Amino acid sequence: MQRYTLTNSYIVFGLNTTNMELDKDIQPVSKGGFHCKLCDVNLPNKASVDDHLKGRKHQKLSSVRATRKAQEQNSLFVSGFVRQMSQLQLVDYFQQFGPVSEVIMDKEKGVYAIVEFSEAKGMELALSHDQHILDNQTLRVKPREKKEFKYIPKKKQDRGNMQLSLERLSQGLCQAASVSEQMQRVVESFQLSDNEKKVRSLLVELLQEVFTEFFPECCILPFGSSVNTFDIHSCDLDLFLDLEKTQIFQARAKGSSEQAGECQSEDARSEDSILSDIDLSTASPAEVLDLVAAVLRKCVPGVHKVQVLSSARLPVVKFSHQELGLQGDITINNKLAVRNTRFLQLCSGIDARLCPLVYSIRYWAKQKQLAGNPFGGGPLLNNYALTLLIIFFLQNRNPPILLAVNLLKEFACEEEECVIEGWDCTFPSQPIAVPPSKNTEDLCALMAGFFSFYGEFDFAGTVISLRDGRALPITGFLSKEAEKGEEAMQGLEKAGGSSTSKTVRLGPVNVLDPFELCHNVAGNLNERTQKAFRRECEEAAKYCRSLQYQRKSTKGKVWGLVRLFAPHGGGGAMQGSSGGAERNLAISIPFRAAALPDTVRSQLHSAKGLFRQLWFEKVCRAVVGVFRDVLKCSVTPSDGPEKVGARQEEEEEETGCGAVKDPGISAHAGTAAEDAMLADCTVPAGENVHETNNNYNPDTCPSSLSLSKKCNPQDTVHKGVKRPLSSEDGSLASPENKKQRLDSGIDHPSAHWHCLLWHRVWAGRRKVRRDLLKSLPEASRPEGGGVELETQVTERIAQERLGAEKLLEFTLEAEVLGGTENTHTVLKFIPGEDHTGIFQDFFHFLESFLPKMTEKVLEKLE
Incomplete structure (x- = not known):
């Protein structure tokens, strides 16, 4: 009857077009349209309001609200009883006033209960009673507070529950005696009962x-x-x-039915299964x-x-x-997923420390917004990828806590051999078959070690392989023929597996599935997530070195995991890193293998342990191309800001490609000698620049690169060879507390240029780009954001200011880092005299423009 009445009111509302009797939940909006307070949605017109009021969501919420209102009218708020009091005791006591439909107790926020009667008469009798005494305790009884019903979307509910769970969790963690005990309590709090x-x-x-x-x-x-x-x-x-x-x-x-012939009737066949x-x-x-x-x-x-x-x-x-x-x-x-689950069960059984680590690090990652996307997908770590990262860390402890998959195979018997879809998935079925680890580190040290390990991990230059238990050089996955992972595929073929699978999807983080070796389980991550994960690991590692992490506070302050689990601070770290980049005037160009053309990928694959040097040459060539060809700057090699003047004169005499005096566009073309000079910035000793660039052969390359600080086509200044930092296969050869730069036996290469800026290339650039696209026929418009379009934009800006004097001069230093630092090229800017104060504007423009445009130029390299 109630539903019929509501429906009729909707009909009246829909028919009355002059004086609409608005539903109490519907309010007109000043800008036009309506707003439903109950469902928290905006509605554009009367017709949509009519449909909304008849809709399932509004009717359901209306029904829930009516039920809640009835419950409030028949309920009492009861407090004053002891914490040990049970629901059944309260039910037995209040039954004397009338039938009790439900008792809800809350002992987390405080000791109180909501007693709901089936009829309002029971509540009225209870309120009229002078005094309520139960188990010698005087109860405080009053009407339940009536609150306005408000719809809270599910995602907001989830967020609130997460914060509430942290609050409850923190109380228990602070009472623990050690970090190891805290981690065990995390397991108890979250695991299924x-x-x-x-x-x-x-x-x-x-x-x-x-x-x-x-x-x-x-x-x-x-x-x-x-x-x-x-x-x-x-x-x-x-x-x-x-x-x-x-x-x-x-x-x-x-087969049986075919042998029996056509004797079966249609009725008989219809009785078969699906x-x-x-x-x-x-x-x-x-x-x-x-x-x-x-x-x-x-x-x-x-x-x-x-x-x-x-x-x-x-x-x-x-x-x-x-x-x-x-x-x-x-x-x-998805039979492989079942096998992966068995593998995780085995690892958990082999060493009991894995389970607390996984629970604690998963929760940490969720709190830092690195994992646990509630809507699925997205560029966040999934639980499986994060668990594999933890297992890989344990494989690399000294001595190892968990063995590589290839070593686990040795403990499997013949009956346990398993091949699924061509992939070797063999490992022992029982943990008892694997010898226990000799590693005795406690959970507190392992948690700190995890953050240190990945805070200094070269995600860009390596591929994580749990099958081998080590980081494989990314060069084995770069060429078109080797994208499957040459070393991994060779090992698989020896084991009788398949090598005809799909190629590995390389990304900012590369974690191979332990069995399906063509599957990068972290392939959904983007560069921003990778940087955030590394940054949060660095911050966590720094905190784990403090006494606040290692020891329980004697003053009752939060300690250990509680501070580690503090939610992400709303981008504070991001702002700090951005501010540091501006103060240091540095721009980073990350190594992104997936964005490189096949020719360059093949060259890097052939370079093996020297791939960073070769990639650095490509980046330098692309950066110089952006400044010289796209932004129309004058670019010449430099020994540093203190020798710019003397060096300029020397270069003008030797090469005839000194600083451009004429600011016109045609003056930036450069000579052939300048092109050769700018094409490559660091080359092996005695090698021709272009031969090294286009025909890179690691077999004919010297064992150590000689580095040029001055990119001059006539001469090369060599630097001394420092101690080797790691072997060619990626294994560390230096102490853990030393930051290795590269995995070759040389110092990291660098280069310097002296640059002159002639035009305000950032001023009004969007408008010029938009006007340029409008003026061109649609068929001949260049690619949006491409090199050709941006070059034309700069030329149009330059044409408006022909004959202008140089605006700014600055020195650009480039350096490649890698090893225990993520592989990337750092570009440092040293401004010259800046009386007009425009360098900060120029640098701010470059922060977003230069990395994107450098990548575009790299994509076109052959």
């Missing part, structure tokens, strides 16, 4: 029973967070529907998943919100179980 595990197990049994009726001899196997020993409350239930035996059953049944409608040997995954979804919708009690995602990397059917409050996924072609 025995009852939760039992409920999930029962649901799997139910699904197994139902699906066996439709897919005979099928098998449902749970994998992922629910069973890999790193489960958390409300994690999804990931399931693999194995139809391999079902396919055999269908083929056998089909397999009568599909041939599993030829059906597509989408077709099979549609059948799986149909079974879930019609035959599994409590299942709703079934959705087929056939376009995902691994097609899946998503579902929810209403009574259990669980969300689940079912896949039919």
